[in-house]
Amino acid sequence: MEKETKSVGYCFYCNKLFSKQEIGKHLAAHLAGMEKARNESSAVNYCHIEVESDEMFLHLLVKGDAKMKVIDNFLKDIWLECCGHLSAFGHKNFKVSMSHLVEDVMEPRIKIFHDYDFGSTTRVFLKGLKHYQLNEKEKVILLSRNEPLKIPCSICKKEPAAYLCSECFDDDDYSYFCEKCSVLHEKECEAFNDYSQMPVVNSPRMGVCGYEGGRIDLERDGIC
Ligand SMILES: [Zn+2]
Ligand SMILES: [Zn+2]
Ligand SMILES: [Zn+2]
Ligand SMILES: [Zn+2]
Structure with a gap:
């Protein structure tokens, strides 16, 4: 078994498999279509966000007027929480507080980081993609996530590691x-x-x- 580091994820909307490099553009096409077909009177602002850590990734659709704390909680639930460590967002030029609105921080092309645990820190990066006016309700929708990477056993080199x-x-x-x-x-x-x-x-x-x-x-x- 070769170490398979090629990262792929399924599209939430059509359930097709895409590489880490392709999935963002693919999701953007769905979102643009949904925006076109929206009901103007009830559409609200949503931010498309990519979260990355090496070959692992998440694509999130987050309600614009949600607080950054909502993303912090989501990252803890899916990727990070072990025993209640502190966490924070950061950017090299400005402060990002948990109470800032997602739409104010996650402008297209902005890149911030999120640190969990200030001892043995796990740092992941968040990239702002486009904003869309959509008829959605949930605060966070998981649009895609990398499938588990295939890591071979160090001894037999055949079976996947558990x-x-x-x-x-x-x-x-x-x-x-x-x-x-x-x-x-x-x-x-x-x-x-x-x-x-x-x-x-x-x-x-x-x-x-x-x-x-x-x-x-x-x-x-x-x-x-
Ligand atoms: Zn799709
Ligand atoms: Zn811990
Ligand atoms: Zn050992
Ligand atoms: Zn083995």
């Missing part, structure tokens, strides 16, 4: 083990028995602190 050892490293990255080989690793690594065995999950916080997976969108969380 666990990692946060104490042992293979080429600077954690060591990864399939169900079978994790039993072998238990015999040679004391830490693995104690505390360093963690599940492989579809999140940039995989392997950090006590992170064991999200609270929403669980079927794409990648826990085997």
Whole structure:
């Protein structure tokens, strides 16, 4: 099994699979069509936002008059929350508070970051895409998310990894083990028995602190 780092995600609207590079444009075509067909009197402003961490991504549609805290909560639910650490948004030139409105911060082409946990920090990047006038109600709609990346077992190199050892490293990255080989690793690594065995999950916080997976969108969380 080759390490498959090519990142792909399904479109929320038509359920077709696209690469990380293509999905943004594809979603924009749906959104532009929906904007054209909108009912003028009840349409409200929505912001299309891409969230990135290396090959992992989320595409969100967020209500313009929602507060940034709504995005913070969503990121914690799907990707980040382990044990109630602090979090903050940031930009190199200005402050982003949790009470700012999404439409005021997430202008097209703006790039900000979000830090979760100021000790073992997980930083992800948010990119503002277009705004649309739409007849939607929800504050956050998940338009796409990368499918779980295929990480091969460090021992047998055949099976997909189910666990990692946060104490042992293979080429600077954690060591990864399939169900079978994790039993072998238990015999040679004391830490693995104690505390360093963690599940492989579809999140940039995989392997950090006590992170064991999200609270929403669980079927794409990648826990085997
Ligand atoms: Zn589509
Ligand atoms: Zn934690
Ligand atoms: Zn294996
Ligand atoms: Zn180990």
